[in-house]
Amino acid sequence: MPRIANLRGADALFGMIKGEDVAPTRTLHLSRLFRDNVTPSTGTRLLENTFNFS
Amino acid sequence: MVKNLAKKAMTTKGQKACYVIDHLVEALGNEPSSSLRRAMILVDIDQHPGTTQVGIMERLHIHKSAVNREIEWLFNYGCIKMSDSERDGRVKKIEVYGYAKTALDAAMDYFEGNHRNMQLFLEEFSRFLKQEKPTLRDAKIIASLYEMKDAPKQAVIDKLYRGPSSTDNRAFNKLIEEGVIEDA
Numbered sequence: 208m209p210r211i212a213n214l215r216g217a218d219a220l221f222g223m224i225k226g227e228d229v230a231p232t233r234t235l236h237l238s239r240l241f242r243d244n245v246t247p248s249t250g251t252r253l254l255e256n257t258f259n260f261s
Numbered sequence: 262m263v264k265n266l267a268k269k270a271m272t273t274k275g276q277k278a279c280y281v282i283d284h285l286v287e288a289l290g291n292e293p294s295s296s297l298r299r300a301m302i303l304v305d306i307d308q309h310p311g312t313t314q315v316g317i318m319e320r321l322h323i324h325k326s327a328v329n330r331e332i333e334w335l336f337n338y339g340c341i342k343m344s345d346s347e348r349d350g351r352v353k354k355i356e357v358y359g360y361a362k363t364a365l366d367a368a369m370d371y372f373e374g375n376h377r378n379m380q381l382f383l384e385e386f387s388r389f390l391k392q393e394k395p396t397l398r399d400a401k402i403i404a405s406l407y408e409m410k411d412a413p414k415q416a417v418i419d420k421l422y423r424g425p426s427s428t429d430n431r432a433f434n435k436l437i438e439e440g441v442i443e444d445a
Contacts, residue, residue, distance in 0.1 A: 210411035212443045221274040223382045
Protein backbone atom coordinates (compact mmCIF):
# COMPACT_ATOMS: atom_id res chain seq x y z
CA MET A 208 0.00 0.00 0.00
CA PRO A 209 1.57 3.36 -0.97
CA ARG A 210 2.57 5.70 1.82
CA ILE A 211 4.75 8.75 2.31
CA ALA A 212 8.40 7.76 2.74
CA ASN A 213 9.43 10.64 4.97
CA LEU A 214 6.48 10.87 7.31
CA ARG A 215 8.35 12.93 9.87
CA GLY A 216 9.25 15.45 7.17
CA ALA A 217 5.61 15.59 6.09
CA ASP A 218 4.56 16.18 9.71
CA ALA A 219 6.91 19.13 9.92
CA LEU A 220 5.87 20.45 6.52
CA PHE A 221 2.14 20.38 7.22
CA GLY A 222 2.74 21.66 10.72
CA MET A 223 3.67 24.94 9.06
CA ILE A 224 0.00 25.54 8.37
CA LYS A 225 -1.39 27.49 11.27
CA GLY A 226 -5.10 27.27 10.58
CA GLU A 227 -5.82 25.95 14.06
CA ASP A 228 -4.60 29.19 15.59
CA VAL A 229 -7.59 31.16 14.32
CA ALA A 230 -8.99 33.62 16.84
CA PRO A 231 -10.73 31.61 19.57
CA THR A 232 -14.07 33.18 20.42
CA ARG A 233 -17.04 31.82 22.31
CA THR A 234 -19.14 31.99 19.21
CA LEU A 235 -16.56 30.01 17.33
CA HIS A 236 -16.30 27.29 19.92
CA LEU A 237 -20.04 26.93 20.33
CA SER A 238 -20.61 26.79 16.61
CA ARG A 239 -18.21 23.86 16.47
CA LEU A 240 -20.32 21.87 18.90
CA PHE A 241 -23.18 21.84 16.46
CA ARG A 242 -21.14 20.18 13.78
CA ASP A 243 -22.14 16.57 13.43
CA ASN A 244 -18.57 15.30 13.41
CA VAL A 245 -17.70 16.58 16.88
CA THR A 246 -16.78 13.64 19.08
CA PRO A 247 -17.57 13.71 22.82
CA SER A 248 -13.90 14.22 23.68
CA THR A 249 -13.56 17.12 21.25
CA GLY A 250 -16.78 18.65 22.53
CA THR A 251 -15.53 18.41 26.11
CA ARG A 252 -12.23 20.04 25.16
CA LEU A 253 -14.01 22.86 23.36
CA LEU A 254 -16.26 23.52 26.34
CA GLU A 255 -13.25 23.50 28.65
CA ASN A 256 -11.42 25.96 26.44
CA THR A 257 -14.46 28.16 26.04
CA PHE A 258 -15.62 28.41 29.60
CA ASN A 259 -12.35 27.66 31.39
CA PHE A 260 -13.69 24.72 33.37
CA SER A 261 -12.35 21.22 33.50
CA MET B 262 -16.78 33.97 8.69
CA VAL B 263 -17.32 32.21 12.01
CA LYS B 264 -18.40 29.11 10.14
CA ASN B 265 -15.16 29.21 8.14
CA LEU B 266 -13.06 29.64 11.26
CA ALA B 267 -14.84 26.73 12.90
CA LYS B 268 -14.26 24.61 9.82
CA LYS B 269 -10.54 25.31 9.93
CA ALA B 270 -10.34 24.64 13.64
CA MET B 271 -11.87 21.19 13.20
CA THR B 272 -9.68 20.04 10.35
CA THR B 273 -6.53 17.95 10.50
CA LYS B 274 -3.13 19.05 9.20
CA GLY B 275 -3.55 16.92 6.10
CA GLN B 276 -6.99 18.33 5.36
CA LYS B 277 -5.71 21.86 5.80
CA ALA B 278 -2.88 21.16 3.38
CA CYS B 279 -5.42 19.83 0.87
CA TYR B 280 -7.55 22.98 1.28
CA VAL B 281 -4.55 25.26 0.82
CA ILE B 282 -3.57 23.44 -2.36
CA ASP B 283 -7.16 23.42 -3.65
CA HIS B 284 -7.39 27.20 -3.14
CA LEU B 285 -4.08 27.69 -4.94
CA VAL B 286 -5.25 25.55 -7.85
CA GLU B 287 -8.42 27.65 -7.99
CA ALA B 288 -6.36 30.85 -7.86
CA LEU B 289 -4.29 29.58 -10.79
CA GLY B 290 -7.08 29.05 -13.28
CA ASN B 291 -8.02 25.57 -11.96
CA GLU B 292 -4.78 24.26 -13.43
CA PRO B 293 -3.26 21.61 -11.13
CA SER B 294 -0.29 21.38 -13.48
CA SER B 295 0.72 24.85 -12.28
CA SER B 296 4.10 24.73 -10.60
CA LEU B 297 4.69 25.63 -6.99
CA ARG B 298 6.98 28.32 -8.36
CA ARG B 299 4.04 29.89 -10.17
CA ALA B 300 2.10 29.85 -6.92
CA MET B 301 5.06 31.52 -5.20
CA ILE B 302 5.08 34.26 -7.83
CA LEU B 303 1.36 34.86 -7.27
CA VAL B 304 1.89 35.04 -3.51
CA ASP B 305 4.81 37.44 -4.01
CA ILE B 306 2.71 39.74 -6.19
CA ASP B 307 -0.05 39.71 -3.58
CA GLN B 308 2.47 40.58 -0.89
CA HIS B 309 3.84 43.43 -3.01
CA PRO B 310 0.89 44.86 -4.96
CA GLY B 311 2.06 47.18 -7.73
CA THR B 312 5.37 45.32 -7.97
CA THR B 313 7.33 44.98 -11.21
CA GLN B 314 8.84 41.92 -12.89
CA VAL B 315 12.28 43.05 -11.73
CA GLY B 316 11.04 43.12 -8.16
CA ILE B 317 9.76 39.55 -8.45
CA MET B 318 13.04 38.38 -10.00
CA GLU B 319 15.07 39.94 -7.21
CA ARG B 320 12.95 38.69 -4.34
CA LEU B 321 12.44 35.13 -5.59
CA HIS B 322 15.79 34.74 -7.39
CA ILE B 323 14.09 33.55 -10.56
CA HIS B 324 15.57 34.13 -14.00
CA LYS B 325 14.12 36.92 -16.12
CA SER B 326 12.84 34.65 -18.90
CA ALA B 327 11.06 32.38 -16.40
CA VAL B 328 9.40 35.34 -14.70
CA ASN B 329 8.39 36.72 -18.10
CA ARG B 330 6.79 33.42 -19.02
CA GLU B 331 4.94 33.07 -15.74
CA ILE B 332 3.67 36.66 -15.79
CA GLU B 333 2.39 36.14 -19.30
CA TRP B 334 0.58 32.98 -18.18
CA LEU B 335 -0.92 34.70 -15.13
CA PHE B 336 -2.09 37.61 -17.25
CA ASN B 337 -3.62 35.35 -19.92
CA TYR B 338 -5.53 33.44 -17.24
CA GLY B 339 -6.83 36.66 -15.68
CA CYS B 340 -4.99 36.13 -12.40
CA ILE B 341 -3.21 39.48 -12.47
CA LYS B 342 -3.73 42.93 -13.92
CA MET B 343 -1.02 45.22 -15.16
CA SER B 344 -1.00 48.99 -15.29
CA ASP B 345 1.50 51.57 -16.49
CA SER B 346 3.87 52.97 -13.93
CA GLU B 347 3.46 56.69 -13.35
CA ARG B 348 7.24 57.07 -12.97
CA ASP B 349 8.47 55.01 -15.92
CA GLY B 350 6.41 54.23 -19.04
CA ARG B 351 8.48 51.09 -19.73
CA VAL B 352 7.52 49.56 -16.39
CA LYS B 353 4.26 47.71 -15.66
CA LYS B 354 2.84 47.51 -12.16
CA ILE B 355 1.36 44.12 -11.36
CA GLU B 356 -1.45 43.15 -8.97
CA VAL B 357 -3.36 39.95 -8.20
CA TYR B 358 -6.85 40.31 -9.52
CA GLY B 359 -10.41 38.94 -9.53
CA TYR B 360 -11.02 35.25 -8.89
CA ALA B 361 -7.32 34.66 -8.25
CA LYS B 362 -7.33 37.22 -5.45
CA THR B 363 -10.43 35.68 -3.85
CA ALA B 364 -9.01 32.15 -3.95
CA LEU B 365 -5.55 33.24 -2.83
CA ASP B 366 -7.06 35.09 0.14
CA ALA B 367 -8.81 31.85 1.11
CA ALA B 368 -5.46 30.03 1.01
CA MET B 369 -3.78 32.83 2.97
CA ASP B 370 -6.34 32.41 5.77
CA TYR B 371 -4.49 29.22 6.70
CA PHE B 372 -1.35 31.28 7.25
CA GLU B 373 -3.14 34.08 9.07
CA GLY B 374 -2.49 36.31 6.09
CA ASN B 375 1.27 36.00 6.53
CA HIS B 376 2.76 35.85 3.02
CA ARG B 377 6.24 35.00 4.27
CA ASN B 378 4.93 31.88 6.01
CA MET B 379 3.06 30.83 2.89
CA GLN B 380 6.25 31.28 0.85
CA LEU B 381 8.24 29.22 3.33
CA PHE B 382 5.61 26.49 3.14
CA LEU B 383 5.78 26.44 -0.67
CA GLU B 384 9.59 26.43 -0.63
CA GLU B 385 9.68 23.54 1.83
CA PHE B 386 7.03 21.69 -0.15
CA SER B 387 9.10 22.10 -3.34
CA ARG B 388 12.13 20.60 -1.60
CA PHE B 389 10.03 17.78 -0.15
CA LEU B 390 8.67 16.76 -3.55
CA LYS B 391 12.18 16.28 -5.05
CA GLN B 392 10.90 17.09 -8.53
CA GLU B 393 12.59 19.33 -11.05
CA LYS B 394 9.45 21.42 -11.37
CA PRO B 395 6.93 20.29 -8.74
CA THR B 396 3.31 21.00 -9.47
CA LEU B 397 0.24 21.58 -7.36
CA ARG B 398 -0.92 18.12 -8.53
CA ASP B 399 2.19 16.58 -6.94
CA ALA B 400 1.51 18.56 -3.79
CA LYS B 401 -2.11 17.38 -3.66
CA ILE B 402 -1.04 13.75 -4.05
CA ILE B 403 1.23 14.06 -1.02
CA ALA B 404 -1.28 15.99 1.09
CA SER B 405 -4.03 13.48 0.28
CA LEU B 406 -1.80 10.49 1.01
CA TYR B 407 -0.68 12.12 4.25
CA GLU B 408 -4.29 12.55 5.25
CA MET B 409 -5.15 8.92 4.40
CA LYS B 410 -1.88 7.55 5.96
CA ASP B 411 -1.61 4.65 3.51
CA ALA B 412 -4.05 4.16 0.71
CA PRO B 413 -4.42 2.47 -2.66
CA LYS B 414 -3.09 4.54 -5.52
CA GLN B 415 -6.54 4.95 -7.04
CA ALA B 416 -7.97 6.31 -3.78
CA VAL B 417 -5.35 9.07 -3.85
CA ILE B 418 -5.88 9.78 -7.53
CA ASP B 419 -9.63 10.08 -6.88
CA LYS B 420 -8.82 13.05 -4.62
CA LEU B 421 -7.19 14.93 -7.50
CA TYR B 422 -8.76 17.26 -10.03
CA ARG B 423 -10.42 14.95 -12.53
CA GLY B 424 -7.73 15.54 -15.09
CA PRO B 425 -6.55 12.91 -17.58
CA SER B 426 -5.92 9.73 -15.58
CA SER B 427 -2.69 9.12 -17.49
CA THR B 428 -1.34 12.46 -16.21
CA ASP B 429 -2.37 11.71 -12.62
CA ASN B 430 -0.85 8.22 -12.81
CA ARG B 431 2.38 9.55 -14.27
CA ALA B 432 2.66 12.13 -11.49
CA PHE B 433 2.06 9.47 -8.84
CA ASN B 434 4.60 7.09 -10.38
CA LYS B 435 7.20 9.87 -10.60
CA LEU B 436 6.83 10.47 -6.86
CA ILE B 437 7.44 6.74 -6.28
CA GLU B 438 10.50 6.83 -8.56
CA GLU B 439 11.93 9.77 -6.63
CA GLY B 440 11.37 7.97 -3.34
CA VAL B 441 8.86 10.50 -2.03
CA ILE B 442 6.22 7.75 -1.88
CA GLU B 443 7.01 4.19 -0.78
CA ASP B 444 5.02 1.44 -2.41
CA ALA B 445 5.64 -1.60 -0.23
